[in-house]
Amino acid sequence: MTAPAASLPQSAAEGTPSRTAAIVVRRVWTSYAFRRVLQSVFVIWLVSTITFLLMHFMPGDPIEIMAGRLNSAGMSHDQAMATAANLVNYDPDASVWGQYLEFLKGLVTLDFGNSLTNPSKTVFEHVMEYLPWTLFSVGAGVVFAVVIGVSAGMAMAYRRGSAFDHSMTSLGSFLTGVPNYILIAAVVVIGYTVLGILPFLDMRGRITAGVEPGFDPVFLGDAVFHAILPIIAFAFTATGSFMLNMKAATTEVLTEDYVTVARARGLKPGRISRGYVGRNALLPVVPQIALQMGMLVGGSIVIEQILDYPGVGQMLMSAISDRDYPVVQAAVIILATSVVVASLIVDLVLVKIDPRIKSEGQDA
Amino acid sequence: MSDPILSVRDLSIAYRTGRKESVTAVSGVDLDLYEGQSLALVGESGCGKTTLGLGLLRLLPNLGEITSGSLTYRLKDGTRADLLAMKKEPLRRFRWNEAAMVFQGAMNAFNPVIRIVDHFADTLRDHADGKKWTKAAVEARAGELLETVRLDPDRVLQSYPHELSGGMKQRALIALAIALDPQVLVLDEPTTALDLLTQRSIVQQLHELRSKFGFTMVFITHDLGLAAELADRVATMYAGRIIETGSARDIFYEPKHPYTAGLINAVMPVKGDRPALESIPGYPPSLKAMPDGCAFNPRCAFATDECKRDRVPLSLLTERPLGMDHSVACLHHDQVRLPRKESANV
Amino acid sequence: MSSAPLLKLSGMEQVFDTKKGPVPAVGGVDLEVEPGKVLCLVGESGCGKTTTARAAAGLTRPTAGTVEYRGKNLADMTAAERGRYRRSVQYIHQDPYAALNPTRTVYSTLSAGLKRHGIVKNRTEARAKAAELLQLVDLTPPESYLDSYPHQLSGGQRQRVNVARSLALNPDLLICDESTSMLDVSIRVSLLNTLGRLRDELDVGFLFITHDLAVAKYFAWDGEIAVMYLGKVVEHGPTPEVIGNPQHPYTKALIGAVCEPDPDLAKANRAAEQLRSAEIPSLRDLPAGCAFHPRCPAFEPGLCDTAEPALQATPSRRRLSCHVVSRDLQRAPDADRTITFEAVPGSRRPEPETAH
């Protein structure tokens, strides 16, 4: 950032073509975007390597695990191991190093082969069967949370000290405080078991049996119907934390002079709260959106289990307990990529909404 | 024309500083402003000028409140409005459209995340009254306004506030302030951060705007030169009160309050040799430890026991039309002379 | 101490990178401040005064040229030297609102440096010292300000707190960026007198930025004034010379623009327009030749709009960058004495209309 860009155009103008090329290369090399991408790739590699190691540190390999299951059905240890070896597409004697190289190859070619415990499917197919659903429900949950949390947070800051503020702050703390799986379980228990108004039985799963996928209202409506509970669950926690954070940020911004001036200018309250207070207060909150997203995907395991919503959390959970290495790897890489991409987007958005970030860096 | 455009009666403003404590920053201000007049508010730093200015637009921060008095305006449509009784939406429409303010802290007056042009767009659109402000129209109007304060629209419009120098921001704020042709313009040290040429051109611009639109101006300044140039009337404040008010000539040529006189005496001339200047002796009072009686008495050469006893009200010296009376709050005003008046002619 | 000046800027340039291209805010200035002397920087708003001052205070690193403190280049300083420099050179920000931490009281703002550098030993001392500083800047009685937060102070009060803070560490060099602009004249005089004592008694040097020529004249009478225009110094010389006998058309215009606290005089002044244009050129797109030529009343086509004038010494102890005036001076070396104050339009005061 400190490269005196001012001198570049001049030298480019004087330069021979090859020098120009060199400058272009240098520009790319020193460019923010390029370095961000490099960093992201690095992060993804590191995360997947750590995952790889963690997975291999965990006791048991896929065959042992499968054997354990068979074992529980009455087979002896040896028998179970032998049967499992046939069922699972895994060579227990391969060195970890060799597997790692294999995995790296997969990482580069984006081909992770087939699932170990379900060899009829490629890992990609396997993951894609779950991923869209989780992304949909988490994404929708976060969108809701942002909309509700941000507006509630602002309203709280505006009415600081009022009964509204007190109750909403308590609600916000409650929502952030209590894990979303407990909250959604309470919703189900009260709505379904106690009151009997929630058609929970029909809401389980991702889609009703017999509904054909496609871009038609029946399918989309059904998908939304099934996703409502997961979306609410994901929205719960995130809403609370956005509320509290937004309130804190808004409270700060409200003390700024430009807000007073905006009031003096007789701007409409809505415009002040959106364009002046909201935009500035959002600055510290925006980075949290990406984080929430990542956190929710990570935390989808329990939610998806309670609500019987087969998403990536459920898949990851069973892949981990099956030690289905390639599936776990692929899932983690996809998660890592989405977190990294989300934080990239956040950075870009921040630059967009905070012009001051661009012109930093003249500091001694 | 006998109807003042702005009329203030017995206005007092206090700041709460703790749960029970508060300080009175402005007390008992009476003021009538008539259309087209310009009033300079001068006085000690910290005497309550900004507070009064904010009070005139009901813009006090939460902990500041108008504790007594009344504040009425004659609106563009000729009706009179009691500002203190005004509801939210009318108050919003009133602000900037009827009365605008250029703030002392212009540096932070702009939203750091939006461009200058958007500030204009927001203001214009929120007071549009049905008029549709297209982007181009906003840019044209804003450009025009910026040119009146000698800013290069091409550069400034698309800039973010942090990309402008302090002076540029202040000028941009003035441009923004006149965007809706307000009737009353309150300027809090409007040219403090500006260089002389710009000051000059702004002053000129304000003159022109004033003769064109006939708006009324209250400007707060420490620059007595500027006051002399811009003001028809001058009011001197000390420790939250108006202690002398009169036409510009009254105040500059024949100040009758020892504080006003001291102030004029402390003006540094640009021309001629460097004189040894004296400030008013003693220290300015703090709001938290206000002397009894006339607040100026500890520093006053004429002070008598009487001055220490009771508050001294404004008394009328010379009556003039349209609120241009010369009044002073001093028991010993007849003794006050401008010491260097003669030599000031050099 | 060596004979090196307290502060020396040589060929200092500052180019800001912005999305729309580079902004050469300061285009090569050479300035010196001697101990116990004042260098006043005046000029149009946006001409780079603050930028120069910030570089001098080490807050930014100039993109070209050097800043030397007591003969030592800032860029080459060791950590220890830098620390010493830091304490000896204080910069007072232009904006007193932004320069105070909103979460700290006046006392804690003032005492931070004192405590950090062991100037005071305990709280009692710190408070006494802070009170003393407040009294220096006329914030009295100090105890009613010590525990205030910045938002509870008026503009002028904040400005004085800023000044008081800068005095806390007994600096050698004070860089004041319009530090008296929000004060009423009486306090201004008083504060300038206080600073003047520091200058005279403690040999403190000043880089004093102001647009108030009266203040410049009052405070820098024994020092120098440098007039800046669009990032360059256009005239630089001893204060009485520059104020009393301005040479550069821009300086002349500035002095001509002074308002006197005299309503009648002011009304007469009002009519006078001295410049060809009110437009300030953009730094990104400076006019060819002399940057002032589009506005200059002395503009001569072919001369002013072709080459950039250099800042040259004139016979009368000053430096000047104007083709026309330099040429005229060469033709008539005494000419610079002949332009008198009376030549500035509007300076004669008509008789008052009404007499009492």
Next chain:
Amino acid sequence: MTTLDAAIAKPRKQFKETFLGRVWTGLTRSPAGFAGTVLVLGIVLFSFVGPLAIDQDNPTDTTKIWTEPSAEHWLGTQYEGKDTFTILVNSGAEPIWVGTLAALMAVFVAVVFGSAAGYFRGKIDAVLLQLTDVTVTIPQFLLMLAVVAFFDDIPAWGIAFVVGSTMWAFLFRSIRAQVMSLKEREFVEAARLQDLGTARIVFREILPNMAGFIFVNFVIAVNQAIYAIVGLYVLGLMPSGTPNWGLMIHQSWSQNFYLNPVALPFVIAPLLMIVLFTIGLVTMGRGLDQALNPRLRER
């Protein structure tokens, strides 16, 4: 002048001005701060002093499995026929201190890293950013499982460490962003001009400006830490036996107690404790906010 000198020399507000003093004022003088403090202190006392004050004899009694609240058993009895109230009293200490420790650690690390990254930028920033990305991205579940596999017997502070080390990253970015913007403020420059030292500038000039934000996040972190401990039970990482809110919630959860109306006191009590604790902290935070951020009183 003598009275004046005295006032300066012997400041009447001596304690009030120090950081702790302001914290104290915020907690005791404002209604919100006071209410929050009372609530938090109440729960802390309940959980730390309570166990000493009550009769600890709480035998398993199969004839009393799941009974309704009564004079003898204020919250009824649980699945072993033990008194729920006694269990509740004994259950708070560990989650409170482990949660607080984890949150302190997370916030501390986030604040230190965040301000280092935001203040110094450059390499440190780049490295720390990557580190957060990595921390955020690794599935916590997996990490925990690996931890289980690695450590047989993990002490409570170790749990705090594990939980804390995964939480800091979430706060890091916000702190970094705010430090980045605050350090450009002129008052920070002013502090640098006074050569106050980087640590002081960061901790005394910059951070107090975001005290409210940090505190809110601390509260969130305490919460998440407490629930993370619940999560650890789910993974079988924590030895059961020591009574613990987490264990109670986990049992209610995994053994479906929540479906049984008689079991509701057992299910709700620990949740309620956590919720009250959080609300107490948040309310306390509001009082603190006012004390630490004087501008807030303005608007």
Next chain:
Amino acid sequence: QAKGSEGEGASGKFVYVYPFDVTTQHFNAAIPNAALLVPAPNAELFIPRPAILNWDSQEWIPQLAESVDLAGTTLTIKLRSGVKWTDGNAVTAKDLVGTIYLQKLNAPQGTVGWDQLTSATADDDTTVTVQYSAAFPGVEHGALKVQVLPHARYGEWMDEAEALVAAGAIQGSPEQSALAEKIAAEDFKDAEGGFISCGAYKFKDIGETVITMEVHQDGLFADQVKFQTFEIQKGDNATSVQLLLASEVDYSTQVLGATDRQTIAGVQGLKELSTPGYDGIGLMLNQGRFPEFADVDVRKAFMYVLDTEQIGEIAKGQGGYYLPKTYTGLADPHAEGLFDDVELEYYSVDHAKATSLLEGAGWKKESDGWHKPDGSLAEYTIIGVEGWTDFTLSGEQAAAQFKEFGLQISYENVPEDNPWGIWGAGDYDIAVRQWANPFVPYVYGAWQMTWFTDNGLTADAMGMGLPVDAVETATQGTVNVAELYLQSQQGTEEEQMAAHKILGVVFNETLPRLPLFLNQRVSYAVDGKRVKSIDPGDYDLNDIYFDNPIMVRILEGAIEPA
């Protein structure tokens, strides 16, 4: 046979709850444990076996078979005619023979019944003859209980399996592995014709949380069944409790905890179908890790410390468990009559006895707890499995009781994904584990569990480190348990009995596992909502996961819509 017109007598719906998973499970029934609903109790409804056993009378109840007959080493299975697959083909002897070969090839060495099976031949379309190399009670179990697969779909593999068996390939041989891998790579999810089955019901709609089956007109017993639709709701314990509370299911085989049972107790029409189980919950002491556990007195002392009734009460609730009449390692139905003439020790809580036993073994109680003979503090951790409520509660209670007695024993959970690995490796101090006979209706299953499961005694699968070839006993002298075990499964009826008796006494004396209690198998039915009455009839002893009585009764038409 099943030619009856549409919907003859069949109406209504029966709702069952079971934790299936359509996203991971598939339709390749040749892969054990992984095909959708194939391992479930309701598999009888769509993928029938030749016969199932009445555990009480030990008689075969013919299903696909019309009759079965074991004479010497020859088993003759006569299939019913007229039953058709859903693809329209008739069910023939070829299907059964192929299925038997597939099973035989893939059955691990040492499996009773499969090891001895030498050939299976289709004599005609409906007759299959199976030859065994040896005969003893139970040898026919495997072949009679295969879930018959259609040759039309699996024929290629069946034929290959047959050839491989003929060529002497066994499980684990390269040829078998190659075939197994080929099979594992196929899931038939999108195969034409869907899942080919021949039961009374066939798949209709497969949703993620609900699967609907409808009557398959040409299927086995289609003319007898009374329900038009059989619906399976997906559900684990929590869900099935909720579904039961809402009366949205008619039958649940989930094993519920004590609290759950209390929760649903008030549901209208709720019926607990309770049968004494063949297995129970006990503790494994890791002798490999702690040599002091080799001392029988220590084991006995531990046993005397435990109040097993209390443990059972808390872990399973009233009616969810029963205490064994004898501590012989056998469930009551199996122990009945066997030990009438031997003196057995009965372990009921007796702290004084425990103390004296421990002290006799050289242990000492000090202020911090019991110390071993070498003076070190005895400290152990009991592990249970996270999520297995009965294990968790039992382990917790046991630990608490030990603690009360002064033994420093704490409790901890291990993750649910691989407890078998942990048990197999012997990576624990004390573990909660089943005892008695959870798998087969024959007594030898209990010995398998007691001495051989989780006791691999090899370097990588040490298990609990309990010696099996030479066990010292007071009354029986040194006993070779491994040998007796073989005798108990492959001997003649008398030999088996004799072996059982000795092994039971050895168990009683040496406590290779500490038996806490036996499970009372409880399943739950809601009468009167959709179903008139759910009643296991004569099959009430049949274990719920194997040969589920309710499914058999549905097929018999004994369960009807309300």
